[in-house]
Structure formats: C-alpha cells, structure tokens
Amino acid sequence: MSRTVFCRKYQSDMEGLPRPPFPGPKGQDIFDHVSQQAWKEWLHEQTMLINEKHLNVMDPEAKRFLDEQRDRFLNNENYEKAEGYVPPAHDANK
Incomplete structure (x- = not known):
C-alpha cells in the first residue's frame, strides 16, 4: 500500500517512499x-x-x-548541475 507525503520539492501531495532511504534523522526527514x-x-x-x-x-x-x-535539490534551491549536460529534446510529433 502506498503512502502519501506533502513533497517539499513539488509542494504537493504525492506518493512517498516505501522506507527511509538511509538511517538516521536525515533519512527519516526525507521519508516524511x-x-x-x-x-x-x-x-x-x-x-x-x-x-x-x-x-x-x-x-x-x-x-x-x-x-x-x-x-539544495530537494528544497528547490540552486544546486550544482553536471556541466555540459543537455537534456534530450522531446519531439512534439511523437
């Protein structure tokens, strides 16, 4: 059964993680x-x-x-992105 969290990145109720991604308070915060x-x-x-x-x-x-x-990424702040990465173009005709 999935659980719902209010996602801090998307500011919306969304499906949450099935378990904390790692132990400790930070893992629990991400889980929550x-x-x-x-x-x-x-x-x-x-x-x-x-x-x-x-x-x-x-x-x-x-x-x-x-x-x-x-x-930074999860809090919608500026974060360091991989240099030179260009996301693939989406073909509107597909």
Missing part, C-alpha cells in the same frame, strides 16, 4: 517530506554529478558535497 518522484530525480542528478566530477563516494568531502547538493 520527499516524494518517490523527487527522490528518483535526485538519484539521477546524483549519478550525473558523481560521473561528471569523478567523485569517490567513500571520500568524506565528496559525501559532504553530495549531501549539500541533495538538500
């Missing part, structure tokens, strides 16, 4: 206030940042950077 859609989008952004910036996720500095960018 972030939709599945917003979390999925963050994971995509995070992957692009890791690849573009060649981040080692075991490096504490890289983890702090990703945590900061995650918080």
Whole structure:
C-alpha cells in the first residue's frame, strides 16, 4: 500500500517512499517530506554529478558535497548541475 507525503520539492501531495532511504534523522526527514518522484530525480542528478566530477563516494568531502547538493535539490534551491549536460529534446510529433 502506498503512502502519501506533502513533497517539499513539488509542494504537493504525492506518493512517498516505501522506507527511509538511509538511517538516521536525515533519512527519516526525507521519508516524511520527499516524494518517490523527487527522490528518483535526485538519484539521477546524483549519478550525473558523481560521473561528471569523478567523485569517490567513500571520500568524506565528496559525501559532504553530495549531501549539500541533495538538500539544495530537494528544497528547490540552486544546486550544482553536471556541466555540459543537455537534456534530450522531446519531439512534439511523437
């Protein structure tokens, strides 16, 4: 059974995550206030940042950077995007 949360990114009631994405207060906060859609989008952004910036996720500095960018993304603040990324064009005729 799905659960609904008021998503802080989209400011709307949306389907929530099935469980906290990681332990601790921050994971619980995301579970309580972030939709599945917003979390999925963050994971995509995070992957692009890791690849573009060649981040080692075991490096504490890289983890702090990703945590900061995650918080900014989920709070609709400016965050660092992967440089040179151009989203695919959507063909209106499809």
